[in-house]
């Protein structure tokens with residue numbers, strides 16, 4: 001799960017998907033990262049922590065890290081939150097080997113294909129909407145890939 005800062009959207013996506021794979025008894029390794037380096041080592045944004053808590057999820061074990069080319073090898077599926085993240089990820093795919101692994105997460109929802117998860121960083125009210133989008137996308141992801 002990849003966004004820009006790895007403090008708002010992708011930590012929520014990681015927490016939501018980890019919870020669902022546990023419920024479904026799946027043996028998937030899930031992590032998140034940001035394409036940017038500004039927040040490396042930080043906890044998720046307090047508003048993401050609070051939103052997760054309101055849905056019974058604890059994401060305070062997460063620390064932000066930056067997406068690297070090694071992630072192309074380590075993971076089967078790399079899900080960008082928006083089109084900018086998608087392009088930033090593919091810029092690190094220097095030999096154009098891994099495009100087949102990279103997708104945008106909302107492409108799993110027919111009605112939201114091609115759209116990005118809105119960045120809630122500057123919008124305190126955006127976090128619950130982001131949660132709901134990611135919750136639906138992760139259900140669809142498990143249905144299609146699980």
Ligand code: 4NP
Pocket residue numbers: 003004005006007008009010034038119120121
């Ligand atoms: P995220 O949100 O990509 O969902 O983690 C952002 C977090 C921080 C910044 C931008 C977006 N920032 O510019 O620091």
